[in-house]
Amino acid sequence: EARSELEGLLARDPQHVAARLQLGYLQLCAQDQRAVQTLEAAVNSASASRSALGAAKVYLALALDAEDRRGAGAGNMGRPGRRAEQVIREGLSLHKNLQCVWQEVERGTCDRPVAAVQRLRGICDLDLTSLQARHLLQLLYRASGRTDLPGTGWGTPLNEGASSRLGSVSL
16 A cells, blocks of 8 residues: 555656655565666655665665575676675765764674664664664675674575564655
């Protein structure tokens, strides 16, 4: 129902960045491959605020990386995930709250992955399920060239069933 309302709103106002961001997030949660296209449109919107642009890039990076992990990513002839890593670096540069949490992780303040995941989930203007936060943490480590992700058994964050909670991105 929410998806159809957002699609209706976008049909009336194609430049509505918040609606496009929320639709992209719903698609990301549903592992819908249209998330990439929807979030790219949000990223390319001239009216997006810095915060909305940062969130859109984070969600887009997650969607791109998920697509690569499923083997559906196009244009990554060299190294899968390369575009996702670039987009997450851009999102990190735009999203101040994510920067603060990532700096804590890099300094070792969040020395356990569970603590880092909880800190990521606690970012007020970036809605993440537990699996998305775990995926984001792995992507941030990869994008920064770090290979020292603490703990084991992290595996692939996808294909593990439904998320622990739905997000609450709002208009």
